Amino acid sequence: MGPILAAGNGDKVLLNMLEAAKKVPTTEKLASKLQNEQIQGRLSSKKTPSDVFKLFDLDKNEEAVFSSPFFKSWLSYFSDFNGANPSMKESLHYSFHRYYQDLDLAWIVVGESVMKNPRTVQLAKQLQAERLDYRLRTGTSP
Structure with a gap:
């Protein structure tokens, strides 16, 4: 899901969105999960x-x-x-x-x-x- 969001919004926009979402109790878990997916993707691509x-x-x-x-x-x-x-x-x-x-x-x-x-x-x-x-x-x- 993370790559789809990044493709539509750009990495920097998605980073800001996820940081903001982590501050809201109802979206914190999902934002953390998506952020973790992003990190795993970067690790896989050896950035x-x-x-x-x-x-x-x-x-x-x-x-x-x-x-x-x-x-x-x-x-x-x-x-x-x-x-x-x-x-x-x-x-x-x-x-x-x-x-x-x-x-x-x-x-x-x-x-x-x-x-x-x-x-x-x-x-x-x-x-x-x-x-x-x-x-x-x-x-x-x-």
Whole structure:
């Protein structure tokens, strides 16, 4: 059913519709089921986490990445993809670095609101560690 809805409405429109439907008690279960179908379809087609990052519009505003309603879904996809495709595994840093310049990425990693939010501080620390590792491996200054 998910692919039919996506074909008629487009992936981004469907994403917004499902997020809105998950907030309504009478449609929450169906929306979650359809969202899961979408995720399984993306996993089957081996869409990379960085491709899905863009699909979820997480590449648009570095100051609001972690607070986006789609970030939690993307993070779940990121984990599922890496678990199912060890040979194609992506790092958090790669997904972010693909769309954000270093200064933008630094803002995401050390942004005040990110480091104060208990739900995002661990992710920010992981991203910061991966960023430092990348810079050391490539010989760019941290």
